[in-house]
Amino acid sequence: MSVQERKQRERAQRERLIVATARELAEQQGWDAVTTRRLAERIEYSQPVLYSHFRGKREIIGAVALQGASEMAVAMRAATAAADGPRARVTALARAYLAFAERHPAVYDALFQLDGGLAYAQEDTPEPLKDAFAALLECLSEVAGDGVRPELFTETFWASLHGLATLTRAGRLPPEDTERRTELLVDRLAML
Amino acid sequence: MSVQERKQRERAQRERLIVATARELAEQQGWDAVTTRRLAERIEYSQPVLYSHFRGKREIIGAVALQGASEMAVAMRAATAAADGPRARVTALARAYLAFAERHPAVYDALFQLDGGLAYAQEDTPEPLKDAFAALLECLSEVAGDGVRPELFTETFWASLHGLATLTRAGRLPPEDTERRTELLVDRLAML
DNA sequence: CTCGCTTGTCTAGCGATGCTAGGATCGAAT
DNA sequence: ATTCGATCCTAGCATCGCTAGACAAGCGAG
Numbered sequence: 218m219s220v221q222e223r224k225q226r227e228r229a230q231r232e233r234l235i236v237a238t239a240r241e242l243a244e245q246q247g248w249d250a251v252t253t254r255r256l257a258e259r260i261e262y263s264q265p266v267l268y269s270h271f272r273g274k275r276e277i278i279g280a281v282a283l284q285g286a287s288e289m290a291v292a293m294r295a296a297t298a299a300a301d302g303p304r305a306r307v308t309a310l311a312r313a314y315l316a317f318a319e320r321h322p323a324v325y326d327a328l329f330q331l332d333g334g335l336a337y338a339q340e341d342t343p344e345p346l347k348d349a350f351a352a353l354l355e356c357l358s359e360v361a362g363d364g365v366r367p368e369l370f371t372e373t374f375w376a377s378l379h380g381l382a383t384l385t386r387a388g389r390l391p392p393e394d395t396e397r398r399t400e401l402l403v404d405r406l407a408m409l
Numbered sequence: 410m411s412v413q414e415r416k417q418r419e420r421a422q423r424e425r426l427i428v429a430t431a432r433e434l435a436e437q438q439g440w441d442a443v444t445t446r447r448l449a450e451r452i453e454y455s456q457p458v459l460y461s462h463f464r465g466k467r468e469i470i471g472a473v474a475l476q477g478a479s480e481m482a483v484a485m486r487a488a489t490a491a492a493d494g495p496r497a498r499v500t501a502l503a504r505a506y507l508a509f510a511e512r513h514p515a516v517y518d519a520l521f522q523l524d525g526g527l528a529y530a531q532e533d534t535p536e537p538l539k540d541a542f543a544a545l546l547e548c549l550s551e552v553a554g555d556g557v558r559p560e561l562f563t564e565t566f567w568a569s570l571h572g573l574a575t576l577t578r579a580g581r582l583p584p585e586d587t588e589r590r591t592e593l594l595v596d597r598l599a600m601l
Numbered sequence: 602c603t604c605g606c607t608t609g610t611c612t613a614g615c616g617a618t619g620c621t622a623g624g625a626t627c628g629a630a631t
Numbered sequence: 632a633t634t635c636g637a638t639c640c641t642a643g644c645a646t647c648g649c650t651a652g653a654c655a656a657g658c659g660a661g
Binding site for chain 2: 365370372376377379384391402406
C-alpha cells in the first residue's frame with residue numbers, strides 16, 4: 218500500500234502547489250489574471266490537471282479563501298492578545314482586519330468579494346470561516362453593550378469594517394483618513 | 410442642418426436605449442449575462458454599434474452607474490424629507506439606502522462593486538456621484554457630533570451601510586436581522 | 602521478465618467572451 | 632445622376648473556462 222500512499226502524498230502536495238500558485242498570481246496581477254491556462258503553465262502541468270483537483274476556477278478561489286480565513290483569524294487573535302483593555306483590543310482588532318485586507322487584497326477578495334462556492338453563516342459553513350467569525354466574536358462580545366446580541370453586534374461591526382476595506386481599496390474613499398474613520402467606528406460602535 | 414440634428418437626436422436616443430437595455434438585462438440575469446453580443450441583439454443592432462457609443466463594456470457599466478447615482482440621490486432625499494427629527498431622518502436614510510441596494514442590485518453593483526471607469530472622491534468625479542454623496546452628507550451632517558468632520562462621518566456611515574448591503578446580498582450575513590443591524594448602526598453612530 | 606490493464610496526463614477542441622478590421626450600403630450634396 | 636462620406640454589418644482575432652479522447656507510464660499478475 219505504500220505506493221498508493223506516496224501517490225496520495227504527491228497529489229496533496231500538488232494541490233497545495235495549485236492553491237499557493239493561484240494565490241500568488243492573484244496577489245501579483247489580480248484575480249482576472251488567474252486563468253486556468255496561466256495557472257497550469259506556472260505549476261508546469263496541463264490545464265486538465267487542475268480539474269482533477271477542483272471542479273473549476275471557483276473552487277480554487279474557495280480554497281484560497283479558506284486558507285486566508287485561517288490566517289486572518291490568527292492575525293486578529295494575535296493583535297487582540299497583545300492589547301490591554303477592551304478598547305485597545307477592539308482598536309487592535311479593527312486595525313488588524315483592515316491591515317489584512319490591504320496587505321492581501323486577493324485573498325480578501327476570495328473571501329468576501331468573489332464567489333468561491335462556499336457557504337456562509339450556515340451549519341455547513343467550513344470551519345475556517347466559522348473560526349474567523351469566532352475570532353471577531355471573542356473580541357467584540359465584551360463591548361456589544363447591554364441588550365444587544367453579541368452575534369448581531371459582531372455582524373454589524375464586521376460589515377462596517379468590510380465597507381471601509383472595500384470602498385477604500387476600490388478608490389471610493391480617500392485612503393488618507395482611514396485611521397480616523399477606524400477610530401470613529403470603534404469610539405461610537407463599541408460600548409466601553 | 411436639420412438633418413444632422415435629427416441624426417444626432419437618433420444617436421442620443423439609441424445611446425439611451427443601450428444603457429436602459431444593459432441595465433434591464435443586468436437586473437434580470439446579472440451583469441455576467443450582459444455580454445456585448447446579447448446586448449447588441451436586444452437593441453437590434455450589431456456588436457460594433459456599441460463601440461461607436463462606448464469604449465467598451467466598462468463604459469456601459471459606468472453609464473448605468475451614473476443613472477443609478479441620480480436615482481439613489483432622489484430616493485434618499487425623498488426619504489429624509491418625509492421624516493421628522495434628526496433621528497427619524499437618519500433611520501429613513503439608512504433604510505432608503507439599503508432598500509435601493511436590495512431593489513436594484515445590478516445598479517448598485519455598477520455603482521459600488523464593478524469597475525465602470527469612473528473617478529470617485531476626486532475633483533473630476535462626475536456630478537451624479539458627487540450629488541449622491543451630497544445627499545448623504547446633507548442628512549448626516551447634523552448628527553456627526555462635535556469635533557468630527559461631517560465628510561468623515563458621512564464616509565464612515567456610508568461604508569457601514571455599504572458593508573451591510575454587500576455582505577447581506579452575497580449571503581455572508583443572514584438577511585433576517587437586517588433591520589436590527591440598521592437600528593444598531595443608527596443608534597450608535599449618530600450623535601442624537 | 603513480460604504482458605495486459607488501470608491510472609494519470611496531455612493534445613486538441615468546443616462554445617463563448619470582449620473587441621476590431623475591412624468591406625458593403627445607404628443617403629446627402631453637388 | 633453621380634460622387635463621396637458617414638454608418639453599419641460580416642467576419643475574425645485572441646482569450647476565456649471547461650472537456651473529450653488519445654496516449655503513455657507504471658502497476659500487479661502470470
